[in-house]
Structures are given as structure tokens and as C-alpha cells.
Amino acid sequence: MGAACSRKRDQLDNVDGFDRGVSGRYCKSGSSKWLATTFSRPVLEIQREKKKCPSLLELCTHKIREDIDNYVSFSTLPRDLSQQIFNELVKSQRLTDVSLEAFRDCALQDLYLGDYPGVNENWMDVISSQGSSLLSLDLSGSDVSDPGLIYLKDCVNLQDLNLNYCDQISDRGLKHISGLSNLRSLTFRRNSAITAQGMAALSGLVNLMKLDLEKCPGIHGGLIHIKGLTKLESLSIKWCNCITDADMKPLSGLTNLKSLQISCSKVTDFGITYLKGLQNLSVLNLEGCPVTASCFDTLSVLVSLLYLNLSRCNLSDDGCEKLSKLGNLKVLNLGFNDISDACLIHLKGLTNLESLNLDSCRIGDNGLIHLTGLQNLKCLELSDTEVGSNGLRYLSGLCKLESINLSFTVVSDGGLRELSGLTSLKSLNLDVRQITDAGLAALTSLTGLTHLDLFGARITDSGTSHLRNLKNLRSLEICGGGLTDAGVKNIKDLSSLLLLNLSQNCNLTDKTLEMISGLTGLISLNVSNSRVTSAGLRHLKPLKNLRSLTLEACKVTANDIRRLQSAGLPNLVNFRPE
Amino acid sequence: MKKEDTVKLISAEGMEFVIDKEAAMVSQTIRNMLTSPGGFAEAEHGEVTFPEISAVILEKICQYFYWSLQYSRGKETEFHIEPELTLELMMAANYLHT
Numbered sequence: 001m002g003a004a005c006s007r008k009r010d011q012l013d014n015v016d017g018f019d020r021g022v023s024g025r026y027c028k029s030g031s032s033k034w035l036a037t038t039f040s041r042p043v044l045e046i047q048r049e050k051k052k053c054p055s056l057l058e059l060c061t062h063k064i065r066e067d068i069d070n071y072v073s074f075s076t077l078p079r080d081l082s083q084q085i086f087n088e089l090v091k092s093q094r095l096t097d098v099s100l101e102a103f104r105d106c107a108l109q110d111l112y113l114g115d116y117p118g119v120n121e122n123w124m125d126v127i128s129s130q131g132s133s134l135l136s137l138d139l140s141g142s143d144v145s146d147p148g149l150i151y152l153k154d155c156v157n158l159q160d161l162n163l164n165y166c167d168q169i170s171d172r173g174l175k176h177i178s179g180l181s182n183l184r185s186l187t188f189r190r191n192s193a194i195t196a197q198g199m200a201a202l203s204g205l206v207n208l209m210k211l212d213l214e215k216c217p218g219i220h221g222g223l224i225h226i227k228g229l230t231k232l233e234s235l236s237i238k239w240c241n242c243i244t245d246a247d248m249k250p251l252s253g254l255t256n257l258k259s260l261q262i263s264c265s266k267v268t269d270f271g272i273t274y275l276k277g278l279q280n281l282s283v284l285n286l287e288g289c290p291v292t293a294s295c296f297d298t299l300s301v302l303v304s305l306l307y308l309n310l311s312r313c314n315l316s317d318d319g320c321e322k323l324s325k326l327g328n329l330k331v332l333n334l335g336f337n338d339i340s341d342a343c344l345i346h347l348k349g350l351t352n353l354e355s356l357n358l359d360s361c362r363i364g365d366n367g368l369i370h371l372t373g374l375q376n377l378k379c380l381e382l383s384d385t386e387v388g389s390n391g392l393r394y395l396s397g398l399c400k401l402e403s404i405n406l407s408f409t410v411v412s413d414g415g416l417r418e419l420s421g422l423t424s425l426k427s428l429n430l431d432v433r434q435i436t437d438a439g440l441a442a443l444t445s446l447t448g449l450t451h452l453d454l455f456g457a458r459i460t461d462s463g464t465s466h467l468r469n470l471k472n473l474r475s476l477e478i479c480g481g482g483l484t485d486a487g488v489k490n491i492k493d494l495s496s497l498l499l500l501n502l503s504q505n506c507n508l509t510d511k512t513l514e515m516i517s518g519l520t521g522l523i524s525l526n527v528s529n530s531r532v533t534s535a536g537l538r539h540l541k542p543l544k545n546l547r548s549l550t551l552e553a554c555k556v557t558a559n560d561i562r563r564l565q566s567a568g569l570p571n572l573v574n575f576r577p578e
Numbered sequence: 579m580k581k582e583d584t585v586k587l588i589s590a591e592g593m594e595f596v597i598d599k600e601a602a603m604v605s606q607t608i609r610n611m612l613t614s615p616g617g618f619a620e621a622e623h624g625e626v627t628f629p630e631i632s633a634v635i636l637e638k639i640c641q642y643f644y645w646s647l648q649y650s651r652g653k654e655t656e657f658h659i660e661p662e663l664t665l666e667l668m669m670a671a672n673y674l675h676t
Contacts, residue, residue, distance in 0.1 A: 053649045056642045056671035063659045064668075070661065081668055 061088045068099045075105045079133070082106040090116060100126050107133035114138040114162060124151040132157045140164035140189075146173035157182050164189035164212075171198025178204050187212035196222035203228060210234040214261075217242050223250045230254060236261040238285060245271030252277055263287035263309065269295040276301050285309040287333070293319025300325035311335040311357065317342045324349050335359035335381065341367030348373055355379040359405075365391030372397055379403040383429070389415025400424055407431035407453070413439030420445045427451040433480075437463030443470075450474045455501070461487030467494070475499035485511040492516055503528035503550065510536025517542050528552040528576075534560040541568050548574040585612065586625045587640065593633035599624075601643035606675035631670050638667055639674065 054062075064071065065088050074082040086103055089095040090112060100123055108130045113119050119142035127137065128151035135157060145168030152158065158180050163169055170193035177183075178201035186205065188194060189212055199222030202208070208229050213219055213236065220242035226232065227250040235257060237243050243265035251257070252274040260275070263285045272295040275281065282304045286295075291313050299305060300322070308329055315337040323346040326332070332350065334343075335357045344367040347356070353374050364386035371377070377398050388410040395401065396418040404419070407429045416439045419425070425446050430439070435457035443449070444466050452473055460482040467473070473494050483505040491500070492515040500522060502508060508530035516522070517539040525546060533555040540546065546569055549561060558577045565572045585602045587595045603609040611620040620626045628636060638659070645657045659667065670676075 053646050056639070056646075056674075056676040057668060059642075059657055059659060060664050060668035060671060063661070063664050067661050067664075074665075077665060078669065078672070081672055 057084070061085055065089060065092055065094055068094055068102075071099075071102045073104065074102050077106070079107045079109070083108050083110065086111070093117070097122050104129045106130065109133055110136045112136070112138045113142065114140040114164075116142070120144060121148040124148045128152060128154050131155060134158055136160040138162040139166060140187075142166055143168055146170055146176070149173040149176040152177055153179060156180065159183060160185040162187050163191075166191065167193070169193065171195055171201075174198045174201040177201065181206055183208055185210040188216060189213070190215040192217055194218055194222075196220060196224075198222070199225045202226055205229060206231065208232055212236045213240060215239040220244065220247060223247045226250065227253060231256060233257060233280075234259040237265065238263040238287075240265055243267060245274075248272070248274040251275065255279060257281050258304075259283035261285040262289060265289055267291070269298075272298045278302060280304050283307040286313060288312040290314065293322050296322035296325060303328065305329065307331040309333040310337065311359070313337060315339055321346050323347060326350060327352065329353060330376075331355040333357040334361060337361055339363070341370075344368070344370040347371065350374065351376065353377055357381040358385060360384040363387065365394075367391075368394040371395070374398065375400065377401055378424075381405045382409055384408045386410060388412070389418075392416070392418035395419065396421055398422070403427040405429040407455075411435070413442075416440075416442040419443070422446065423448060425449055429453040430457055431455040431477075432457055434458075436460075437466075440466040446470070448472060450496075452476050454478045454480065456480055458482055459487075461490075463487070464490035467491065470494065472496050477501040479504040481505055483508065485509055485515070488512045488515050492518060495519060495521065497522060499524040501526040503530070503552075506530055508532065510539070513537070513539040520544065522546055524548040526550040528554065530554055532556060537561070537564045540564060544569065545571060547571050550574075550576045552576050582624070584624065587636060588625065588627040589631055589633040589636040590629050591633050593636070595636060595640050597640050597643065601640070601647055602626075604643045604646045604676060605639075608674065628670075630673070632666070635663065635666050635670050638663060639670060639676065642671075642676065 061084055064085055068089060074085060082103060086108060089099065097118065104126050111127060111134065119139060121144060124144065131154050134155040136159060140162045141164065144166055149169065153176060159182055161177065161183055164187055169191060174194065181204055183205050184207055186208060194216050195218045199219060203225045206229060209231050211226065211232060217240060219237070219240055230253065232254050233256050238261040241264060243262060245268055248267060248271040255277060257278050258280050260281060260283065264287065267289050269291050272291060276298045279302070281302050284305060284307065287309045293315060299308065305328060308326065308331070311333045315334070317340055320339060320343040327349055329350055330352055332353060336359060340362045341364060344363060348370050351374060354376050356374070356377060359381050360383070365388055368387065368391040372394050375398065378400050380401060383405045387406065389412050392411060392415040395404070399422060401422050402424050403426060409432060411432055412434045413436055420442045423446065426448055428446070428449060428451070431453050433456050435454065437460055440459065440463045447469055449470050450472050452470065455477045456479065458480045459478050461484055464483070464487040468490050471494065474496050476491065476494065476497060479501055481504050483502060484507040488502070488508070497519050498521055500516065500519065502512065503526045506529055508527055510533055512527060513532060513536040520542055522543050523545050525543070528550050529552065532551055534557065537556065537560055549572060551561070556577070561575045583599050584596050585599050587597065587602065599612065603612065608626060611626055614621065642657060
């Protein structure tokens with residue numbers, strides 16, 4: 001007995017990545033501008049689940065969870081079953097240092113204890129008893145210290161080790177893992193105790209493919225020790241402001257590198273020249289590095305380069321003609337640089353671009369004319385630029401566009417009709433004060449929209465009638481102050497909505513809550529700064545999926561919401577006032 | 579009950595449980611045995627022997643089959659499991675893909 005259960009060991013893979021959304025954030029009280037990351041909007045991917053009959057296996061697992069203190073050992077169970085019980089206890093936060101004892105010698109393969117409360121030195125003995133079976137261990141955020149890592153010596157097959165945010169671990173601890181030569185992924189984020197000397201311990205980890213040392217301020221000079229780790233594909237040393245040009249030299253032979261993140265380091269154009277042999281590099285993040293246009297000479301020989309982040313690099317128009325050499329790029333971030341329309345002309349030939357970020361650059365309508373040939377563009381970020389209505393006509397032919405951010409630009413109602421043919425659009429940010437009801441009339445054809453941000457736009461009740469056909473909207477924000485209950489009538493049938501923000505509309509009353517009570521898919525709702533009262537909360541009871549509820553500056557207390565929560569909103573985890 | 583609508587499940591000790599075929603098919607493993615074309619002898623005789631499952635566990639499993647059918651028809655009750663059976667039952671459930 002004991003057929004194989006499917007094992008998921010890819011949980012660690014998503015810790016990487018520049019494209020991480022703002023997970024866990026369901027609501028915002030300000031404009032999206034300063035909350036979202038550079039490229040992607042926070043996408044809510046929570047599926048509505050149909051209630052399924054629990055399997056007998058699940059029922060048994062739950063039963064064990066309830067009576068966990070009565071079990072002395074699970075070592076007689078097949079591994080996949082003890083693993084399942086372990087995962088269930090972690091998920092439900094029932095695992096303690098006492099119940100952990102039952103898992104001694106269970107030959108478990110995956111111990112995901114990241115951010116689990118109470119994990120310390122005392123847990124290490126049982127962890128190490130999994131011996132050569134253990135493949136993946138996540139101790140991030142724990143109090144495990146240097147001597148605790150001695151226990152890992154027996155776990156010779158360990159492939160993934162996550163020690164992010166473990167402030168008790170220093171160079172001495174690194175020494176204890178130096179023999180784990182099967183490690184493929186090692187991550188050590190935000191550790192201020194690790195120094196160049198300690199990094200010598202990494203030199204034997206010859207199978208390492210991924211190394212993450214983000215926010216380790218003491219590692220300058222230490223990369224020399226990873227010079228021989230030629231299998232390395234991903235290296236992040238971002239936010240290590242100790243890193244200089246000299247640290248790039250040891251990377252020059254790591255020709256399997258696919259992803260390199262050195263943002264916010266001290267690396268200059270000279271340091272970048274060491275990277276020119278990295279023919280497999282496809283992702284390079286130089287955000288906030290003191291580089292100039294001269295580095296484009298080096299970057300242009302990186303034939304695999306697809307993603308380049310140059311935001312906040314203090315680039316100017318000087319030398320930016322060299323951008324034209326980067327014709328392979330699919331994603332280019334030039335946000336927060338001192339570049340003007342004169343620079344955009346050099347992007348003309350980058351016809352492979354799918355995503356372009358020009359956030360807060362000094363560009364205006366005349367620059368956009370150079371983007372008309374970028375027919376593969378899916379995502380365009382123009383927030384905080386001088387782009388106005390006249391510029392939008394140059395976007396009307398970019399029919400693959402799925403996402404445009406025009407927040408804090410000078411576009412006005414008259415320009416929006418240029419967007420009406422962009423039927424691939426899914427996300428549109430019009431957090432612009434001068435947009436009014438009249439502008440929305442041009443958007444009715446954009447029925448594929450899933451995200452519409454009208455945070456600061458001056459939308460009133462009559463404007464909302466233009467939203468009625470946008471049945472695919474999953475997130476909608478209208479917070480300009482002009483909405484009353486009458487306008488919510490046009491929103492109440494947008495049944496795909498997961499996120500709805502109607503805050504700052506001070507005339508909304510309990511009637512609004514009553515009307516939206518049919519939006520049962522809602523995960524996040526914000527009606528702050530309105531006339532909503534505690535008496536209206538009862539209308540929210542059908543919103544069983546609600547995880548976040550914000551009713552600041554309303555006649556509602558934290559206790560009112562808590563009562564609602566216990567009366568039937570079990571998924572509500574975030575609420576304000578709290 | 580017609581004979582072809584039932585199956586006989588036989589425990590390690592030889593205890594026989596005759597249950598509806600529909601109930602038995604809640605188990606993916608039994609479903610495969612009974613429906614694979616031209617394969618298992620089980621399909622022919624409508625009998626399955628479980629040399630590793632004791633009678634007390636097999637009885638519990640049969641109870642689960644019927645509980646599961648009711649559940650999927652909207653009758654959502656608790657399914658009681660005696661603590662002393664849990665580990666053995668779990669192993670059997672795993673084997674039966676249930």
C-alpha cells in the first residue's frame with residue numbers, strides 16, 4: 001500500500017522574480033501608483049471553489065489534526081501519508097515542537113516551515129532525522145542559529161534550502177552547510193552577518209543553480225567564492241549596496257547564468273563589461289545602478305537578453321541612440337530616468353518589445369509617435385509623464401495592447417476615443433483627475449477589460465452607465481467623490497468583480513451595501529469615507545468570499561465588523577477599522 | 579437488487595461485504611478494477627479481495643462510500659472516524675484512491 005501521492009516541490013520557485021505581484025494585498029487606500037510594482041498590476045487569481053465531497057484520506061488527515069497530541073509516531077506510515085499529515089498541521093498551524101516529535105524518522109522530503117511561528121534550534125533534531133530523504137527545507141523567518149545548521153550535515157540530498165530572514169545565522173553557520181553539494185537552490189535574503197569570508201563555504205556547492213543573497217550588505221568581495229559554480233542559472237544580489245564593479249569580475253565565467261539581479265548596487269559601466277560573455281543571460285536587473293548609456297555597448301552583445309530593467313539609473317538622452325542595438329528585448333523598463341521624446345526615437349527598431357515602462361520620464365505626445373511600429377507591445381506604462389490626449393492617437397494602432405497605465409498624465413476625455421479600438425485591453429489605469437463621465441463613453445467597446453482604475457477621476461452617477469457592459473471587470477476603483485447610491489445601481493450587476501473600491505464618495509449610504517450584496521465574488525471591498533453605518537453591514541452577509549473590508553471613517557466600529565465576521569464571513573482576514 | 583448492480587468486497591479475514599456497485603465506484607481503484615475492459619477477473623465476477631485490509635477497516639470504508647454518495651446529493655453530514663482506526667484507515671484510503 002502507499003501509492004504515490006503527487007509531491008509539489010516547486011513552492012520555492014516563486015520566491016524569485018521581478019514580476020512578483022503584490023500578493024496578499026487586496027485593497028489600497030491610495031492611488032495604485034505607489035503600491036503596485038513596476039510592470040504588473042496585482043492580479044487577484046483566487047478561484048471560486050465549488051464545495052467538493054472530502055475524500056476519506058482528507059477526513060483521516062483532519063481527524064489526526066484534531067487529535068494530534070495522541071499520536072506518538074508516524075514513522076510506520078508510508079512517507080507520502082506522513083508528509084500529508086505534516087503539511088496539514090503546518091497549514092492549520094497545529095504543529096508544535098511537541099507534535100513535531102511524532103515525525104521523527106519519517107523520511108519526509110519537504111519541510112516547508114517558512115514563517116512558521118516558534119521554529120528554533122529545538123526543531124532541528126527531528127528535521128535532521130529525515131536524513132537523506134530530505135530534499136527541501138524552508139526555515140525562513142525562523143530563530144534557528146548557527147549551531148542549528150550542524151544538524152543539516154546528515155541531510156546530504158538536500159536540494160533546496162531557504163534561510164531568508166534568519167538573523168541568527170552568520171558565517172559560522174554557512175560552514176555547516178558547505179558539504180551539501182546536492183543543493184540546487186540556496187537563499188539567504190536579508191542577512192547582515194554574512195561576509196566575504198563566510199562565503200568561502202559556498203565554493204563546494206557545485207550543483208547550485210540558484211543563489212539569492214538579496215539585501216546582504218556585507219558580502220562585498222565574497223563572490224570570488226562562487227566563481228566555480230558554473231551551473232548557476234540565477235543570481236540575485238539586489239539591494240546589496242556593498243557590491244561594486246570588482247564583484248562583477250568573478251561572474252564573468254558563469255556562462256549558464258540566465259538571470260542576474262544587481263539592482264541598487266554600486267556597479268557602473270565598467271562592471272557591466274565583465275558580463276559580456278554571459279551568452280545565456282536573458283534577465284538583467286540594473287535598477288538604480290549608476291550606469292550610463294555606455295553600458296549599452298556591452299548589453300548589445302548579450303544575444304539572449306530579453307528583459308532589461310534600467311529604471312532609476314539616472315539615464316539621460318546622452319548616448320541613448322545606443323538603445324537601438326537592443327533589438328531582441330521583450331521587456332524594457334526605463335522608468336524614472338531623465339529621458340525625453342528625443343530618446344524614444346531610438347526605440348523604433350525594438351519591434352520585439354512586449355512591455356515598455358516609461359513611468360515618470362520627461363516624455364510627451366510627440367515622443368509616442370515613435371512607438372507606432374512596436375506592434376507587439378502588450379503593456380505600456382506612461383504614468384506621471386506629460387502625455388496628453390494628442391499623444392493617444394499614436395497608440396490606437398497597437399492592437400495587441402493589454403495594459404495601459406495613464407495615471408497622473410494630462411490626458412483628458414477627448415483623447416480616450418483613440419483607445420476605443422484597442423479591444424485586447426484588459427487593464428486600464430485612468431487615475432487622472434480631469435477624466436469625467438464624458439470620457440467613459442469612449443470605453444464601452446472595451447468589453448474585455450478586467451481591471452479599470454478610475455481612482456481620482458471625476459465620475460458621477462451618470463458616468464457609471466457606461467460601465468454596464470464591462471461584464472468582465474474583476475477590479476474597479478471609482479474614488480473621485482462624485483458617486484451616490486444611484487450610480488452604484490450600474491455597478492451592482494458586474495458579477496465578475498473581485499475587488500471594488502468606492503471609497504472617498506462621501507454620499508454613499510447603506511443602500512450601496514444593499515445593492516452590492518449580489519456581488520458574491522467580491523474578495524475586497526472598500527467604501528471608506530462614506531455614510532455607511534453599522535446597520536448596513538448585514539447586507540454584506542452573502543459576500544462569503546470577502547477577505548478584505550475597509551470602512552474607515554464610517555459609522556462602523558471594529559467590533560461591528562468582528563460580529564459580521566463571526567456571523568458568517570469566515571474568510572474575512574483584513575478589515576479596517578481594526 | 580440485481581446481482582450485476584452489486585459487488586462483493588472481501589477483507590483479509592475473508593469477511594464479505596456486498597454493496598451497491600455505485601457506492602464501490604467511489605473508490606477510483608475499485609472503479610478501475612471493475613471497468614477496465616478485458617482486464618481484471620474482478621470485473622467478471624464482481625468480487626474484489628483485499629488481502630491487506632481488515633474487516634473492521636473495510637466496513638468503515640463501505641460506510642464512507644455510502645456517506646460520500648449522500649454528500650454529493652446534498653446531504654452534508656459529519657463522517658465519524660474512531661481515533662484508533664485513523665492510521666490504518668488512512669493507508670487503506672490511500673490505496674483505494676478514496
